[in-house]
Amino acid sequence: MPTNKGAFKIFSLFGINVYLHWAWFIVAYFMIKYRTHVYTSPIFNVLEYLALFLIVLVHEFGHQLACRQVGGQTNDIVLWPMGGVAYVSPPQRPGAQLWSIVAGPLVNVVLIPILFVLVSVSSHLGWYDTNPNAYELVHIIWEINIGLLIFNLMPIYPLDGGQILRSLLWFPFGRANSLLVASIIGFIGMAGLLILAALIFFVGHDEWSGGWLGLIAIFIALNCWGGLRQALALARIAKIPRREGFACPSCRTAPPLGALWRCGKCGGAFDMFLTRGNCPHCGTQFSATQCLDCGTSSPVSGWVQAPPCNG
Secondary structure (H helix, E strand, O other): OOOOOOEEEEEEEOOEEEEEEOHHHHHHHHHHHHOOOOOOOHHHHHHHHHHHHHHHHHHHHHHHHHHHHOOOEEEEEEEEOOEEEEEEEOOOOHHHHHHHHHHHHHHHHHHHHHHHHHHHHHHHOOHHHHOHHHHHHHHHHHHHHHHHHHHHOOOOOOOHHHHHHHHHHHHHHOHHHHHHHHHHHHHHHHHHHHHHHHHHHHHOOOHHHHHHHHHHHHHHHHHHHHHHHHHHHHHHHHOOOEOOOEOOOOOOOOOEOOOOEEOOOOOOEEOOOOOOOEOOOOOOEOOEEEOOOOOOEEEHHHHEOOOOOOO
16 A cells, blocks of 8 residues: 655645655646647646546545544545545444445545536536537546546455445454455456456557556555455454453454564564563563554553453
8 A cells, every 4th residue: 555655745634634646746747648639728637637636535535534433543645646545544343444435435426416517507508619628627527536436336455345345244254254355356356457458458559548557456456465464364363362351442352362462672472461561571561552453552551451340
């Protein structure tokens, strides 16, 4: 997944920092240049790309605000050449995950009637004859929004559709198995995208679109591989016996038994909860630890469960 490395902050909204990767400008230049035949003025090519930028941005804010609504943690939004990434950490519950993901495409759904009104107005006012550039721009923005919605809803991990599928599978099959299935389906979808990219590139002689789709397929493959490894790791952790008396403040899961934590100072493995956060090898004290199930870091003292009240 992309990070904000190589990106610069452009603004903050609702306490969320938005970063733009420098490569965005290079891709914008080539995409605008590639579509010079669409309009008679290059200004409208720039407006079209800025509209794409805005649609992607509000889509990512949909993810962020929905994650906050279910009690999750929100971080940055990074806009890079292949789209946007909202860094969110919703509670490790299938319902919370589902809402955090669904909210992004819902933004595109809300935009459909709004943009349809603009399309209808442009047709009613006769812009096709009086202002053809504006007429074409409005119609293309309408198509961009629908195209992004359809593409994002494809059940290919890590696209929104793949993550929605994973969240739905989480209810009956659990966290690890749902991620495993979604990753495998993602590999199948990636293979289909590669075949399509090759056809567009070699048969359709559209090197730009075919190459771009190929890069997206490679990005999907890398994320599916990461999801597959994470799913296998979660499956192994799920089989380990659990320590009673402790629970993650985020996902409410008891920590596994064993020396599964590694000291960042000496590298020694130890059981964080057996030693109460103290490395037995070098004496380093850790005030917080990471849950091996959901990945959330919390104070060690926050893991202690109160004993049940009798009487």
